Amino acid sequence: MDTMTNWHERLIRKTTRPTLVTTYRYWVWVAFLVAIVANGVFQYSKQWSEGLYVTGMRDRISWGLYITAFVFFIGISHAGTLISAILRASKATWRAPITRIAELITAVALVVGASFVLIDMGRPERIFNVFRYGRWQSPIMWDVMAITTYLTASVIYLYAPMIPDLALYRDRLANKVGFIRRFFYETVALNWRGLPSQVRFLGKAITIMMLLIMPIAVSVHTVVSWIFAMTLRVGWNTSIFGVLFVAGAIFSGVATLVLVMATLRRMYHWEEYLTPKHFLYLGYLLAAFAGFMIYVNINEYLTEGFKLEESGEFAFRQLFIDDFAAMFWFYVIGGLIAPIVIMLIPKTRTVAGVVVAAILVDIAMFLERYFIVVTGLRVPLMPYEPASYAPTFIEWSIFIAGVALFLLLITIALKVLPMFAVWEMTEEHELAIARQTEPVLQTGYEGPAPGVSGSPGPDGLTEGGLS
Amino acid sequence: MSKRVETAESPPEPRREIPIPLDAVDRRTVLKYIGLGALGAVPLVASTQLMDGLVKDVVTGPEAAGLAAPTGDATTKFGRVRQWTMIIDLAKCDGCQSQGTPPQCTTACIEGHFAPQPMQWIEIYEAELSGGGTQFIPTPCQQCENPPCVKVCPVGATFSTPEGTVLIDQDRCIGCRICMAACPYDRRFFNWGKPPIPPEAALADYSPEQQTPASRGTVMKCDFCPEMVRGGTLPFCVQGCPNDAIWYGDFEEDVATNGRQIVKATQLISERNGYRLKEHLGTQPRVYYLPGHGEDIGRDPENEGRMPTEWPWIERAEGAVTWTR
Structure with missing residues (x-):
């Protein structure tokens, strides 16, 4: 079992590397993330003192x-x-x-x-x-x-x-x-x-x-x-939401995992352990969940669109044609169809292909969450002109600070915990x-x-x- | 239906036996002494203990603040709890086109409650009629008996009272706004910034029944003026309406008044084909509508538009920010 011992020692050496070796690039990266988080905290302090007035949200959205x-x-x-x-x-x-x-x-x-x-x-x-x-x-x-x-x-x-x-x-x-x-x-x-x-x-x-x-x-x-x-909102008032959300959660979770894995693999040369096989299997998982999401979405939109109750027409129009159409179709084409296509074509069925699919899925799922929240609230409940919503600079700053905090916590964990x-x-x-x-x-x-x-x-x- | 307490039919032209001062404050004072209608005629029985018991049973949350405090509880002479209702006669509402003013119900409400700009706790929506033209729909909180907002509140800050109204305890509200997502009538308002209120509003004693002074980061809405009715006056919007289009009443004794006439509430609703907004949702509002488009006061449905709502005290609200809905 001599090879086994060698393998084991190499594994320990490679996995403990982030804990033992701290490059200047690591500190630059940490400083960068801390700066973004600090900006988020500063922007939030404005919201704390002035209220949610500083956001783009208002009564109707x-x-x-x-x-x-x-x-x-x-x-x-x-x-x-x-x-x-x-x-x-x-x-x-x-x-x-x-x-x-x-x-x-x-x-x-x-x-x-x-x-x-x-x-x-x-x-x-x-x-x-x-x-x-x-x-x-x-x-x-x-x-x-x-x-x-x-x-x-x-x-x-x-x-x-x-x-x-x-x-x-x-x-x-x-x-x-x-x-x-x-x-x-x-x-x-x-x-x-x-x-x-x-x-x-x-x-x-x-x-x-x-x-x-x-x-x-x-x-x-x-x-x-x-x-x-x-709630009684058109577009939200559906029993398929639980399934849609759980499937979408696992979908975006796998995509994020792929991205974190790909980054760490590159940075710490963990190719031996995070192999192409792992990426391909996760890619298949992405494709499978993309298919399931398509199925759930067809269920959701067909059952409501076929009958087109009450404000249904407005809800569908804003999603498919008007204000949110770009987001929606990016979600469908980039987030649901593209990952399947990438995994079907042998030429793109690579680590890079899976990473691209994961990036698309994460963006698409963020947009999906956004248009679910905003379109549901935007459908007028009474005879009034539909409201509009655009996040303010403060909202974007705090959101980006959240992303930075996510990365920062992983970066810190990298230094302390066995990955x-x-x-x-x-x-x-x-x-x-x-x-x-x-x-x-x-x-x-x-x-x-x-x-x-x-x-x-x-x-x-x-x-x-x-x- | 055999026994008629009072005729509910509305005369085709507005009756004007008592000259009505247009200034809402004067009119309010007058009404306070003479226009109590059914409510003034019935001695208000104070039974705090009964109220306390009901509050504990019905009101969500252990100590829904402020409710146990008022002395005169809204009970009938038999000690039964009143069941407030509002009946809005759309045939008499022209959005105050004939007055040449912003809607007077909204104005009276804003003056009485210091509702921060841009909150219109009673808002006049202009809806399209099926055959063209529009109707005006004064829309207060619908005071649902199956209220979606109360169900979703995580802290019991909004609650149903034994009198069938829905109130908000702004001292408890955490500002999560799920009630605003849940309300199917767009009748909830949020204090996004420091609420714009006049200085005198800051002097008021806060209670969920009198949501003054408004506080930032909390939700507000029409409270159905329960403390005013207990005190023997009609809600601000009822007093403010120049055409007596809004009836306020009590289902427990089955009466309603617009400040001029007293009618049997259920009979008025039935005989005039009363309905409720979005009845199919099952929210069971306490606000009823009698169909119409202002025809009783001579409004042509093609005559569209109304004056925008104003906040007369807004220039005195120093340092406050306003926003649009």
Whole structure:
């Protein structure tokens, strides 16, 4: 197993590189992001003192870019759940190198998304009224409950599989990092020694969280959609909104994961671990979800457009032909059709192709969130001229600060946390080698046949927890 | 329907037995003493305990602020809780075209409530008629009995009262604006900036029934003037209407008055084919409309347009910002 040792050492060397080596480019990047976030904070201070008057929102279009950002970021947070929990549950072994990044995106996107609710409040200083006087009948309260639950669960689900890696960092980096980080790793590694009892316990914990987090994640974006679907607005008042939002959330989450992966791969030369296969599989996932989104959208628009009740004509006209047509058709062509085409053509079925698809999907899903929020409010309820809405400079500044905060939190995590599940990757690598020596069991990436692997570690983890 | 309390039919030409001073404040004072209608004729029974019990049961939220405080509760002489309603006779509404003024109901409301610009708690919408021409629809908060706004409020800041009205506690409102998304009648208003109000408004004692002074970052709307009616006066908009088009009443005793006549409320609604806005939504508004386009006061439906609403005190609202809806 000499090659195995070499492989393992190289893996540790490569994955700990961001933690150990800090280039000047890193600091420039951090300073750049901090400046954008600081500008957002400064612009928000104006909003704090002058009120939401400084935004483009008014009575008739009373939600705008902030709520769009809220929906978008909560959507992105679904990357972690799908990749990590669903693939873990289905024992897709290729997931191992990308789960950590996905789970990290989840936690970070949730923090950013939730903060946009606060930013959108007219009286943010009264936030504790939500706990003092909270009514469980309100969709907003469902959101508060769902998102706090999801954030708690995602942080646990990010942390639990990280413990062996934190222990690895504690053991390997003790002399290479400063006092603070050494103390940090010693504390958060929770005295992990890789004992069989610890492995069994952790396996159970991961399995429980894996099973819990799937329904929680589905509920979160369903509840987000209910903020809209629980009203009597044309375009919002539809039962398909939950499905549309959850599918769109996973869709944009996978796209964001692809982009973060591609960036880190380039910067830290992780090509060996984030392979073209990972990008292609995620690309297929994007294409599959694009197809599903098309199906859901046809359902949504055909059932309403066929009957064209009440203000339906106005709603469709503004979306398909008038004010929001450019956004809508970019969403359809660039966000839904293009990813499928990219994955169908062999020539574009590459890492670069998947990255392009992911960029298109993220832009399209942001636009979709925007036109869902704004068009729903724009349909006149009474005989008045339709209102218009355009985000102000302050709104854009705060939105961009949110994006920068998202990137900044990931950048900081890069410096502190293990970005790969080293122990899971090692296990998978061992299994892959074992399979190569027994050609009968070579079944591609479907995972080891239960009980044949001969290694009690990985199977003991998941199955021990389930039994 | 066999027993007629009072005829509900409207005479074709406006009756003008009592000369009405056009200045809303004078008229308000006059009405306060003479024009109480049914409400003034019935002794108001104070039964705070009954009210407290009902408030606890019905009002959402543990201590819906301000409701327990008023002394004179709106109950009938049998101790039953009043059920406020408004019946708006569109056949008598010409958007104040004949007056040559902005709509007087809106103006009276703005003067009485200091509703910040650009809030028109009762707004005159001009809607197209099926056969061409327009009608004017004075639209206050519809005071739904199945209110979409109350359902969605996360903190119970907007709530239904035992009297069937919907109020907002601006001291509790967090400004999330989901009630504005939920309201199907566009009847909720947000204080986007420092609300433009005249200095005297700042002296008022705040309660959800008298939403003065307005505060930034909270939602406001028509409150149906419950504290005025308890005090024996009709709401500002009813007083302000020069054509007596707005009836205010109580379903519990089944009476309504426009300040001049007293009628049986349900009979007026039925005989004049009253309807409610967007009835199919199931919101069950407490505001009824009698169809028309101002024909009772001689308005031609082709005569379109009305004067824009004004905020007469706006120049005294120092340092305040205004915005458009």
